[in-house]
Every structure is written in structure tokens, then in C-alpha cells.
Amino acid sequence: MKVLIMVPAYNEEENIERVIQHLISEYPQYDYIVINDGSQDATAQICQDHGYHLLDLPINLGLAGGFQAGMKYAWLGGYDAAIQFDGDGQHDPKYLPLLVETMEKEKADIVIGSRFVEEKKPWSARMIGSRILQLAIRITTGKKITDPTSGMRLFSKKVIQEFATSMNYGPEPDTICYLLRQGAKIKEVQVTMHERIAGESYLSIPRSFWYMLCMTISIFFIQWFRKRR
Amino acid sequence: MSITLRVVLIVVSVITFLYVMRRINKSQMQIGDSIYWILFSMVLVILSIFPQIVDWIKQILGIASTVNCIFLVIIFLLLMKIFSMSIKISQLENKLTGLTQRYAIDQNRFQKEDKE
Numbered sequence: 001m002k003v004l005i006m007v008p009a010y011n012e013e014e015n016i017e018r019v020i021q022h023l024i025s026e027y028p029q030y031d032y033i034v035i036n037d038g039s040q041d042a043t044a045q046i047c048q049d050h051g052y053h054l055l056d057l058p059i060n061l062g063l064a065g066g067f068q069a070g071m072k073y074a075w076l077g078g079y080d081a082a083i084q085f086d087g088d089g090q091h092d093p094k095y096l097p098l099l100v101e102t103m104e105k106e107k108a109d110i111v112i113g114s115r116f117v118e119e120k121k122p123w124s125a126r127m128i129g130s131r132i133l134q135l136a137i138r139i140t141t142g143k144k145i146t147d148p149t150s151g152m153r154l155f156s157k158k159v160i161q162e163f164a165t166s167m168n169y170g171p172e173p174d175t176i177c178y179l180l181r182q183g184a185k186i187k188e189v190q191v192t193m194h195e196r197i198a199g200e201s202y203l204s205i206p207r208s209f210w211y212m213l214c215m216t217i218s219i220f221f222i223q224w225f226r227k228r229r
Numbered sequence: 230m231s232i233t234l235r236v237v238l239i240v241v242s243v244i245t246f247l248y249v250m251r252r253i254n255k256s257q258m259q260i261g262d263s264i265y266w267i268l269f270s271m272v273l274v275i276l277s278i279f280p281q282i283v284d285w286i287k288q289i290l291g292i293a294s295t296v297n298c299i300f301l302v303i304i305f306l307l308l309m310k311i312f313s314m315s316i317k318i319s320q321l322e323n324k325l326t327g328l329t330q331r332y333a334i335d336q337n338r339f340q341k342e343d344k345e
Binding site for chain 2: 058059060166167168170174213214217218221222225226227
């Protein structure tokens with residue numbers, strides 16, 4: 001299976017070198033692509049100096065736009081699967097073979113690296129948000145997704161084209177919910193994630209609140225009416 | 230607030246909601262942009278079903294008629310939308326400018342490399 005690791009990076013000058021060097025030395029069987037989402041820091045420069053495979057977006061598109069750029073690259077490059085892999089060191093590449101194996105064995109459309117298949121979900125503020133989303137997906141689809149906000153997702157060839165070319169296919173729980181409703185096969189495997197080593201997190205408190213509001217409205221009102229073409 | 234006005238508001242809200250859904254189904258609108266209109270139509274439906282809320286706002290602000298108060302709420306919501314759209318347009322213009330400049334500079338660099 002020809003697998004592409006998509007590494008979206010926004011202002012990750014402190015992390016990107018370590019993450020990519022690790023991928024290159026330990027997992028040469030997979031291709032990778034760094035998607036620099038218009039960073040203001042030296043992220044692009046570091047990638048160019050080391051000769052890393054780089055999509056350098058000249059302006060900031062946000063997570064969804066950068067992710068779609070990676071999907072387009074995977075689709076045009078004829079990859080069998082593409083995985084979203086954070087550039088800040090939160091994701092551990094040792095789970096990549098497990099995700100790929102699961103996709104092949106289960107013939108899944110999407111495999112999610114979940115923190116909570118076997119582990120119990122804590123009651124922190126962030127995880128209460130995760131519980132609300134999990135419940136929303138349960139109510140609207142009847143399926144159990146234990147870690148809907150996990151950023152570690154492997155997509156099969158079948159869905160890559162859809163993600164690459166359609167509107168409203170962001171890498172977010174509401175898209176997962178929508179695809180579940182349309183009959184996509186989504187599997188989860190247990191992974192452990194690290195705390196980010198350097199740099200700042202993307203989600204502030206007002207942003208998290210807005211995010212939750214959008215996601216709940218989207219799952220309950222919008223995905224319900226959407227039809228797949 | 231008259232029954233007729235309440236019914237009209239509810240009907241218009243439902244039509245707005247369905248219209249927004251149609252746009253999303255046809256991939257002509259992003260979900261993030263639709264959230265506002267869905268909340269907007271929800272607010273109108275809630276105010277039509279529970280006019281007590283409007284009466285309460287009316288008393289606080291000292292507005293004579295309920296209908297005027299409804300208008301005020303709608304004008305406020307629309308102003309908020311115009312303001313956020315104005316910000317968004319500025320950002321889009323800025324991005325488009327940056328993109329065009331970068332494109333031209335890259336083209337220039339390619340031409341130089343070709344000559345060498």
C-alpha cells in the first residue's frame with residue numbers, strides 16, 4: 001500500500017525538524033509531505049534547507065484548507081492511503097503501521113487513532129467537549145466514536161478524492177459524522193498521544209467555545225440534511 | 230405581537246433554514262457561514278413562540294411597541310453580520326494581494342532560473 005503522511009505545520013519551527021527527521025529515519029517505507037500553512041516563522045526555510053518534501057502555501061488557509069491541500073497532493077499522486085499527522089510532536093509515528101494494517105484488514109474507509117478505545121476518558125474541560133461530540137454522533141448515527149476530535153486519521157483511496165475536491169469536508173468531527181451517516185466504514189485503534197513539546201496550542205477558550213457551538217449545530221442540524229453525491 | 234406576524238416570522242425562518250440547507254447540499258456554501266443563518270432563524274422562531282422575551286426587552290429599553298422591538302433585534306443581528314463580513318472582506322483582499330504578489334515574484338524567479 002502506497003501511504004502518504006501529511007504533516008500540516010503552522011509556525012512549527014521548533015518542532016518540524018525533529019518530527020520529520022524521525023519519520024525519515026524510522027519510517028522510510030512511507031512518503032511524507034509537509035504542508036506549511038503560511039507560517040510567519042522559519043518553518044518553510046527549515047524545510048527547504050533540509051530538502052524536505054514541502055507544499056509551501058503562500059498565505060494562511062487555516063487547518064481545513066491546509067489539510068485539503070495535502071489530500072489533493074495525495075489524490076493527484078495516486079496514493080492508496082493518506083494520514084493526517086501533526087507537526088507539533090503530539091502524534092507518535094510508531095502507531096502508523098498499526099493504522100495501515102487495520103485499514104487493510106478491516107477494509108475501512110477511515111481509521112482513527114483514538115486515545116480512548118481501551119483507556120478511560122478523563123473529565124477535564126476539553127474531554128467534556130469530546131464527550132458531547134461523542135454523544136452527538138451516537139444520537140445521529142448510532143455509531144460509537146470514542147475520540148471524535150483525534151487529529152490522527154488515516155483515509156483510504158476511496159475517500160481521498162472526495163476530501164480533495166469537495167466543499168465542507170474539513171478534518172473535523174462533523175465530517176466524520178456525515179460520512180458515518182452515508183455508510184462509510186470507520187474503525188478506531190488505541191494510541192497514546194504526547195503533550196506538545198514546544199510552541200502554542202491552536203485552541204483558546206473562546207475559540208473552543210465557538211468550535212463546540214459550530215460542531216454541535218453542524219452535527220445535529222446540517223449533516224442530517226446533507227446528501228452525498 | 231399579532232398572531233399573523235408571529236406566523237409570518239416562523240414561516241420565513243423555516244424557509245431560510247431550508248434554503249441554507251439547499252445551498253450546502255449543492256456545495257455552494259460553507260458550513261461555518263451557514264451557522265449564523267441557522268442561529269438567526271432559530272432566534273426568530275423562539276421570539277415568535279415566546280413573545281414574552283420581546284416584551285421583557287421592550288420594558289428594559291423603554292420601547293413603545295413590540296413590533297419595533299422585533300425590528301431592533303433584527304437590525305442588531307444584521308449589523309453584527311455586516312460588521313463580520315466587512316472584516317472578512319478585508320482579510321480576503323489582504324490574502325489576495327499577498328497571493329498575487331507572491332505569484333509574480335515566483336514567476337520572476339522561474340524566468341531568471343530558465344535564462345541561467
